Amino acid sequence: MDPEVFAQARLRMDQLTKPPRALGYLEEVALRLAALQGRVKPELGRGAVVVAAADHGVVAEGVSAYPQEVTRQMVLNFLRGGAAINQFALAADCAVYVLDVGVVGELPDHPGLLKRKVRPGTANLAQGPAMTPEEAERALLAGREAARRAIAEGATLLAAGDMGIGNTTAAAALTAALLGLPPEAVVGRGTGVGEEGLRRKRQAVARALARLHPGMGPLEVAAEVGGLELVAIAGIYLEGYEAGLPLVLDGFPVTAGALLAWKMAPGLRDHLFAGHLSREPGHRHQLEALGLRPLLDLDLALGEGTGAVLAMPLLRAAARILHMATFQEAGVSRG
Ligand SMILES: O=C(O)c1ccc[n+]([C@@H]2O[C@H](COP(=O)([O-])O)[C@@H](O)[C@H]2O)c1
Numbered sequence: 282m283d284p285e286v287f288a289q290a291r292l293r294m295d296q297l298t299k300p301p302r303a304l305g306y307l308e309e310v311a312l313r314l315a316a317l318q319g320r321v322k323p324e325l326g327r328g329a330v331v332v333a334a335a336d337h338g339v340v341a342e343g344v345s346a347y348p349q350e351v352t353r354q355m356v357l358n359f360l361r362g363g364a365a366i367n368q369f370a371l372a373a374d375c376a377v378y379v380l381d382v383g384v385v386g387e388l389p390d391h392p393g394l395l396k397r398k399v400r401p402g403t404a405n406l407a408q409g410p411a412m413t414p415e416e417a418e419r420a421l422l423a424g425r426e427a428a429r430r431a432i433a434e435g436a437t438l439l440a441a442g443d444m445g446i447g448n449t450t451a452a453a454a455l456t457a458a459l460l461g462l463p464p465e466a467v468v469g470r471g472t473g474v475g476e477e478g479l480r481r482k483r484q485a486v487a488r489a490l491a492r493l494h495p496g497m498g499p500l501e502v503a504a505e506v507g508g509l510e511l512v513a514i515a516g517i518y519l520e521g522y523e524a525g526l527p528l529v530l531d532g533f534p535v536t537a538g539a540l541l542a543w544k545m546a547p548g549l550r551d552h553l554f555a556g557h558l559s560r561e562p563g564h565r566h567q568l569e570a571l572g573l574r575p576l577l578d579l580d581l582a583l584g585e586g587t588g589a590v591l592a593m594p595l596l597r598a599a600a601r602i603l604h605m606a607t608f609q610e611a612g613v614s615r616g
Pocket residue numbers: 344345346347443444445446447448449450470471472473474531532533534535559560561564581582583584585
């Protein structure tokens with residue numbers, strides 16, 4: 282993040298052939314991209330999304346509308362190209378990588394799948410620690426490794442995606458713990474649970490929060506509440522941050538992982554762009570804490586990285602703003 286380039290890009294923005302601020306929030310996005318890339322005319326090429334997948338012991342509490350086996354079945358769907366994320370990625374010039382850090386059951390060898398299973402699902406966060414601190418460390422490193430591969434293969438824009446039945450409960454616990462919010466503020470319907478399910482989710486989150494104490498570091502908190510893919514997502518963003526890339530956020534579970542990364546490396550915030558605002562109510566609190574405005578608001582609640590990948594063409598367009606002609610270059614009269 283180069284404040285000098287930010288200032289130069291702002292001067293250029295004022296000369297471009299448009300009324301002042303006519304491109305609205307995209308102008309701020311353009312200036313931030315310029316500052317991140319250290320050039321007044323930023324450019325974004327290929328994107329990548331790393332979809333981190335894992336299972337959650339907390340499903341035993343009846344917190345999801347779907348059965349646990351959907352996590353593994355959807356990973357197979359990702360590998361065959363049949364999921365929403367595959368189709369959106371095709372439309373957005375984005376490569377898809379899948380990372381298994383904790384799916385229950387066997388997965389096949391596949392060039393698009395990084396197999397780094399730390400354990401087959403977390404323990405039930407309502408009953409005790411979701412994982413050990415060593416397991417959390419391994420999940421973090423797996424996320425870093427997947428991002429490193431995506432960057433080595435040409436990613437100029439990096440997003441994380443998530444797949445894990447039960448993960449909106451873990452994401453709610455992690456968000457509440459990291460932001461000091463009550464369960465009611467961060468628990469939502471996820472895949473579509475009813476009133477009873479909502480009550481069970483709030484109770485599971487409250488139980489997990491009761492085990493935390495003030496001296497715990499962010500990764501210790503994450504080990505206590507889970508999940509494996511949320512910790513891997515933190516690793517993905519930390520690696521992307523250290524490589525200097527713009528980082529695109531997806532919905533509620535992905536942003537919970539990003540909050541963890543932010544707590545571990547506060548400077549990472551400058552690299553984050555909020556792809557969209559999820560229907561999951563806690564997402565608003567997460568984005569407010571990060572001080573980010575979502576690019577899209579489409580009532581999505583899918584995950585997989587879909588909202589992040591949909592925003593990639595908008596980010597590319599924002600970068601192109603600074604390649605416009607100035608009034609002087611184009612011979613256009615100023616008002
Ligand atoms: O991205 C979101 O905001 C989002 C909101 C609700 C559900 N999801 C997805 O749905 C799954 C978790 O939902 P649940 O009800 O099983 O906790 C997981 O695979 C997420 O990717 C994702």
